[in-house]
Amino acid sequence: MKIVKLGGSLQEKGRELIRFLSDYAETKNHTVIIIPGGGHFVKRIKELSEQEVISDDAAHWMAVLGMHQYGFYLADGSGTEIVESMEELRNVVHIGVLLPYTLLKADDSLPHTWNVTSDTIAAFVANKVGEKSFIKLTDVDGLMDDKGLLVRQIHAKAMIKNVRTGCVDAELPLFLMQNEMSCVIVNGNFTERIIAVISGKETDCTKIL
Numbered sequence: 001m002k003i004v005k006l007g008g009s010l011q012e013k014g015r016e017l018i019r020f021l022s023d024y025a026e027t028k029n030h031t032v033i034i035i036p037g038g039g040h041f042v043k044r045i046k047e048l049s050e051q052e053v054i055s056d057d058a059a060h061w062m063a064v065l066g067m068h069q070y071g072f073y074l075a076d077g078s079g080t081e082i083v084e085s086m087e088e089l090r091n092v093v094h095i096g097v098l099l100p101y102t103l104l105k106a107d108d109s110l111p112h113t114w115n116v117t118s119d120t121i122a123a124f125v126a127n128k129v130g131e132k133s134f135i136k137l138t139d140v141d142g143l144m145d146d147k148g149l150l151v152r153q154i155h156a157k158a159m160i161k162n163v164r165t166g167c168v169d170a171e172l173p174l175f176l177m178q179n180e181m182s183c184v185i186v187n188g189n190f191t192e193r194i195i196a197v198i199s200g201k202e203t204d205c206t207k208i209l
């Protein structure tokens, strides 16, 4: 089972990517679970939170519902299955889009802060199904260093030490480390890179170990 977080940054291409991944999963007999990011669906909630109009708890659940909405958007018209519970998730044959609200309500162990958003939620779901890695599809080639060069590999511990998380949730490195997990960040605009990462081949990406 491959856990693939599809960033809100890829909204425009999102449905095309779902169709591509759906065809790919069926042809290769893989199982892919899509975790929706936040993007525009969460932007307004972040603003309300920054203005201190809403509490951290309200912001957390509203943001999770933002992911939930993006999930509906991604699955719409694609014929892709929507999944909400652990049982449904485990029964996916080829591809399913997770709507995360119910699952997170059932296991409310993640902190309610903006350091924990859809990247950490993707890692959390992967961990729950026993997967020790997940793929983050985003709109950049991976994590860039101070000179703008692609970091091909980095240890979660080093990210915490450098207090530099760049294009991932601030809390993700800690979650990965605590749960002995890894993550691959790849540019979702290049399908050949996505295939390479899924099949364990080398390509332009960042591996967080």
Ligand SMILES: Nc1ncnc2c1ncn2[C@@H]1O[C@H](COP(=O)(O)OP(=O)(O)OP(=O)(O)O)[C@@H](O)[C@H]1O
Pocket (backbone or CB within 6 Å): 006, 007, 008, 009, 010, 036, 037, 038, 039, 040, 118, 137, 138, 139, 140, 142, 143, 144, 145, 165, 166, 167, 168
């Ligand atoms: N050091 C860095 N390396 C790479 N990208 C970075 C870095 N610092 C900031 N970014 C920004 O992070 C963005 C990707 O993260 P962003 O959270 O916007 O997208 P996403 O995680 O795909 O979407 P979402 O969080 O909505 O699901 C890039 O477009 C880039 O501009």
Ligand SMILES: [Mg+2]
Pocket (backbone or CB within 6 Å): 007, 037, 119, 167, 168, 169
């Ligand atoms: Mg993000």
